[in-house]
Amino acid sequence: MDVRYLPLGDTGLTVEFGNEISPAINSRVTRLCDMLKTLNVNGIVETMPTYRSVSIYYDPSVLDLESLTALIDELLSTEIALNVTNPYVIEIPVWYSSESGPDLEFVASHNGKTVDEVIAIHSAPEYLIYMIGFTPGFPYLGGMDNSIATPRLDNPRVKIEAGSVGIAGSQTGIYSVDSPGGWRLIGKTPVKLFDMERENPVLLKSGNYLKFVPISKEEYFKIKEQADKGIYLCKMRERGV
Amino acid sequence: MGFTVKNPGISTTVQDSGRYGYQASGVPVSGAMDMHSLNLANILVGNDRNEACLEMLMMGATLEFDSAAVIAITGADMKPTVNKKPVPMNEALYIRNGDVLSFSASDNGNYCYVAFAGGMDITPVMGSRSTYMKAKIGGVEGRKLVAGDKIGLREYHFKLPNMKMRHFDRKDYESEVTLRVVLGPQDDHFTDEGISTFLSAEYTVTSEFDRMGCRLSGDAVATKNGSDIISDGICVGAVQVPKHGMPIVMLADRQTAGGYTKIATVISSDLDKLVQCSVGGKIRFKAISVAHSHEIYKAKKALLDELEAKLTKHYEPRKFIVEVNDKKLEVTLSE
Numbered sequence: 001m002d003v004r005y006l007p008l009g010d011t012g013l014t015v016e017f018g019n020e021i022s023p024a025i026n027s028r029v030t031r032l033c034d035m036l037k038t039l040n041v042n043g044i045v046e047t048m049p050t051y052r053s054v055s056i057y058y059d060p061s062v063l064d065l066e067s068l069t070a071l072i073d074e075l076l077s078t079e080i081a082l083n084v085t086n087p088y089v090i091e092i093p094v095w096y097s098s099e100s101g102p103d104l105e106f107v108a109s110h111n112g113k114t115v116d117e118v119i120a121i122h123s124a125p126e127y128l129i130y131m132i133g134f135t136p137g138f139p140y141l142g143g144m145d146n147s148i149a150t151p152r153l154d155n156p157r158v159k160i161e162a163g164s165v166g167i168a169g170s171q172t173g174i175y176s177v178d179s180p181g182g183w184r185l186i187g188k189t190p191v192k193l194f195d196m197e198r199e200n201p202v203l204l205k206s207g208n209y210l211k212f213v214p215i216s217k218e219e220y221f222k223i224k225e226q227a228d229k230g231i232y233l234c235k236m237r238e239r240g241v
Numbered sequence: 242m243g244f245t246v247k248n249p250g251i252s253t254t255v256q257d258s259g260r261y262g263y264q265a266s267g268v269p270v271s272g273a274m275d276m277h278s279l280n281l282a283n284i285l286v287g288n289d290r291n292e293a294c295l296e297m298l299m300m301g302a303t304l305e306f307d308s309a310a311v312i313a314i315t316g317a318d319m320k321p322t323v324n325k326k327p328v329p330m331n332e333a334l335y336i337r338n339g340d341v342l343s344f345s346a347s348d349n350g351n352y353c354y355v356a357f358a359g360g361m362d363i364t365p366v367m368g369s370r371s372t373y374m375k376a377k378i379g380g381v382e383g384r385k386l387v388a389g390d391k392i393g394l395r396e397y398h399f400k401l402p403n404m405k406m407r408h409f410d411r412k413d414y415e416s417e418v419t420l421r422v423v424l425g426p427q428d429d430h431f432t433d434e435g436i437s438t439f440l441s442a443e444y445t446v447t448s449e450f451d452r453m454g455c456r457l458s459g460d461a462v463a464t465k466n467g468s469d470i471i472s473d474g475i476c477v478g479a480v481q482v483p484k485h486g487m488p489i490v491m492l493a494d495r496q497t498a499g500g501y502t503k504i505a506t507v508i509s510s511d512l513d514k515l516v517q518c519s520v521g522g523k524i525r526f527k528a529i530s531v532a533h534s535h536e537i538y539k540a541k542k543a544l545l546d547e548l549e550a551k552l553t554k555h556y557e558p559r560k561f562i563v564e565v566n567d568k569k570l571e572v573t574l575s576e
Contacts, residue, residue: 006426008476009506010534014426021471033265048264048474050498055474057261060535061542132267133472133498136376140472176267177376196366196378202266 030207301344317350332408359396461486
């Protein structure tokens with residue numbers, strides 16, 4: 001599918017790479033965002049990567065639409081990847097249990113599995129972070145094994161604590177701030193995905209990968225103490241290394 | 242040096258032109274609902290036009306000053322008074338130590354703005370002073386103001402140059418408005434009939450109207466194959482059409498991305514007309530090209546630039562030689 005330029009009124013443009021959720025399309029999104037960031041184009045206010053498109057917000061008194069689309073045509077046709085970084089894998093420790101994840105046993109029985117099997121299946125993949133949205137710092141992850149897919153709750157919970165790890169259909173994610181929600185909760189991470197005390201409040205970045213690492217209750221509270229003080233660093237490595 | 246909130250009004254928050262650069266992290270832009278009024282208020286008091294102001298909804302606040310200040314009030318007409326005496330809107334005003342500024346319910350418009358020369362002493366969060374209440378980010382502890390809040394000012398001003406020129410004329414907000422839109426990003430998801438309904442029907446502003454968006458009621462807009470898409474970016478002014486077919490115009494606190502079809506986007510220059518429109522107000526949409534929308538954007542910016550240039554111009558003292566009784570005198574006139 002060809003790239004489509006879709007206007008967003010007088011101040012925005014969406015560059016759409018396709019109409020499906022796939023790692024190949026998402027990597028084109030990440031690549032364009034990286035290149036635009038490096039170029040620091042005068043008149044571009046910000047860029048917003050999503051599953052399959054990049055929304056570019058611009059100041060029309062500085063940059064006209066023809067110049068902007070010409071620049072993007074140029075960037076998309078170039079073979080040279082301007083300062084495009086290799087994706088990394090970030091490890092997110094998770095305390096899986098009925099105490100920290102009230103729906104863990106339901107997810108197991110719904111799929112005819114034991115709790116240990118659910119944990120093993122959920123913590124095996126390196127999940128692609130397709131985009132961040134919904135709430136500040138919330139990752140849309142791709143790559144969950146369908147054998148643990150579970151429908152949402154009929155009645156969403158009024159308050160889910162930040163750090164809760166959940167499943168909704170064939171999606172999995174982590175609540176980044178306290179919010180209402182209907183995802184099936186299976187565990188909790190002590191790591192803060194969104195923390196205004198940090199220089200960069202948002203931990204995760206789209207285009208990279210995330211791996212859940214099971215931890216015990218003791219480890220959870222040990223890491224939580226460090227995370228609350230702002231001195232816990234998640235393990236990170238280049239992907240494929 | 243600043244003011245104390247005696248009565249916060251219905252919903253008074255600190256807002257600037259918005260929090261840019263964090264949408265990729267899922268953080269909404271926020272900022273003033275009526276950007277034009279924010280810009281004008283700031284220009285009148287000599288601030289950067291994107292500086293933070295107080296934004297007041299429907300029923301304004303009461304503020305007591307503990308120092309002199311220069312302020313300007315724009316947007317909705319909440320009948321401002323200083324020490325119970327009516328004061329004009331849309332012009333720079335002197336405030337003295339001990340003065341009480343208060344507002345009542347709005348006569349015309351929804352959102353009123355107060356700019357303070359030098360700006361409020363609020364620590365920016367992620368590059369902005371705007372309040373995003375849902376995630377408790379920015380402004381005063383991420384919330385609307387409450388009685389007892391004390392807000393300082395970053396600079397002390399008891400007067401500004403060209404004080405007499407610091408005003409502009411403003412028309413009342415109307416209850417029947419035409420909003421110009423650029424079709425897209427998902428106009429191809431709608432039937433020809435759906436597009437023609439959208440561009441010809443009259444819609445009514447409903448009470449589902451907050452900082453996140455404004456839901457309209459009227460003729461349902463038909464899509465070809467449902468209203469769900471793979472979530473993509475939502476621009477301010479985006480007109481979302483969910484399953485029920487009623488357009489929702491997305492505003493300052495909109496989420497960064499969403500999964501409903503967006504038939505069109507209201508141009509930034511027309512958003513003030515919508516956000517100041519009362520519930521029950523009538524809305525029509527008119528499609529224009531991107532090129533035309535840019536001409537409108539530039540014309541609006543030029544008006545603000547012109548006002549700003551006029552007020553910041555330094556008048557050179559003019560010198561005259563006057564002969565009085567055969568003596569030559571030099572007389573200097575300055576603003």
